[in-house]
Amino acid sequence: MPTFSPEAVATSAALNQQIDAGPVRELLYDAGGKYRWPRFRVNEVELEWRRWRIRRHLGAADDPPASIGLFEKLIVSGGGPAVSAMDFESAGIAPITDGYDEMFPQGPLVTKALQGRVVRAPGERDDEDYARLLAESTRRRDAYLSKLDNDSFWWHIDDFVSAETLRRCAAELDHLDPAAGMAFAGGPDPGWDVLHDALTSKSSNMYLGAGPTLVQIHEDPVLVADVSRRMGRAMYPTRCTYLRYRKGDFLGVHTDMPTCEVSLLFTVDGEAGPMRSYLDQATDTASSLGQWVVSEGQFPRGGKDFVYQPRECLALVGRATPHARLPQDDRAVIGAMFYSGLT
Numbered sequence: 001m002p003t004f005s006p007e008a009v010a011t012s013a014a015l016n017q018q019i020d021a022g023p024v025r026e027l028l029y030d031a032g033g034k035y036r037w038p039r040f041r042v043n044e045v046e047l048e049w050r051r052w053r054i055r056r057h058l059g060a061a062d063d064p065p066a067s068i069g070l071f072e073k074l075i076v077s078g079g080g081p082a083v084s085a086m087d088f089e090s091a092g093i094a095p096i097t098d099g100y101d102e103m104f105p106q107g108p109l110v111t112k113a114l115q116g117r118v119v120r121a122p123g124e125r126d127d128e129d130y131a132r133l134l135a136e137s138t139r140r141r142d143a144y145l146s147k148l149d150n151d152s153f154w155w156h157i158d159d160f161v162s163a164e165t166l167r168r169c170a171a172e173l174d175h176l177d178p179a180a181g182m183a184f185a186g187g188p189d190p191g192w193d194v195l196h197d198a199l200t201s202k203s204s205n206m207y208l209g210a211g212p213t214l215v216q217i218h219e220d221p222v223l224v225a226d227v228s229r230r231m232g233r234a235m236y237p238t239r240c241t242y243l244r245y246r247k248g249d250f251l252g253v254h255t256d257m258p259t260c261e262v263s264l265l266f267t268v269d270g271e272a273g274p275m276r277s278y279l280d281q282a283t284d285t286a287s288s289l290g291q292w293v294v295s296e297g298q299f300p301r302g303g304k305d306f307v308y309q310p311r312e313c314l315a316l317v318g319r320a321t322p323h324a325r326l327p328q329d330d331r332a333v334i335g336a337m338f339y340s341g342l343t
């Protein structure tokens, strides 16, 4: 059980969310400026910076990774309030002693923060170590699942994009350099990744990156508010990318990383085969998911196939729900946008 009160976190988060990070975001993202961070890094560091401030406010003494330290420095030099601890005595509560994972079981979004969990390199791990890490990972997944009080782990959005917006997506695709995208062929063997609290397996597809049109859809305040309403807490845009599937490409069954709690997917070009979602496994423990994928392989039996028509969108809580895309009959390009919660 956490020693901090969820109400204290909620209060601290509400105060924290009033800090305007807009000017710092512009500075870090500016293509002609000093930093030139990619959009996803600006988004993820901002969220992690807010979490760090909440923890500081409630009495934790975490040292921030350099990226969060820079964000804080720019906020303060831009006239924002410096981070402070609350007055515990007059509030009548004790400073927190819980670790990051107890407070944010959905997992850290910034690599440096994530690495805090890595005890040893995977190759050096013995069975006893693995069993201990698996037990920790199981606890974190359970804690994460208990945060979700969704009616459903998926939903459809009809008329998600107009024909004109789809044309703009297709046009900006032509300007993305496929060579600069990340191709995935292979990947880890099916199993449970105890460091990321995620199911992994082999995939073959390509991440092409995004252009201004996809970023605009991703960060549309009305859409972000709708995702937040569905999830029952404030959600923030993290990453977006076009995904290219060639004939025969696939996505082995997996759950998503911390930075992708919720995904929104729509077809930009071609005919994507169904996204298979294993909703019956969405509340399974880490250990049973690990055993399930080892015995069932890349494309387990069961699941629910979602076929979304052009202009429709499928939203999935992919951090909880295992999902896969079977080998494709045809080429297709998907727009994929991801969101994560602050708390």
Ligand SMILES: [Fe+2]
Pocket (backbone or CB within 6 Å): 254, 255, 256, 318, 323
């Ligand atoms: Fe996924």
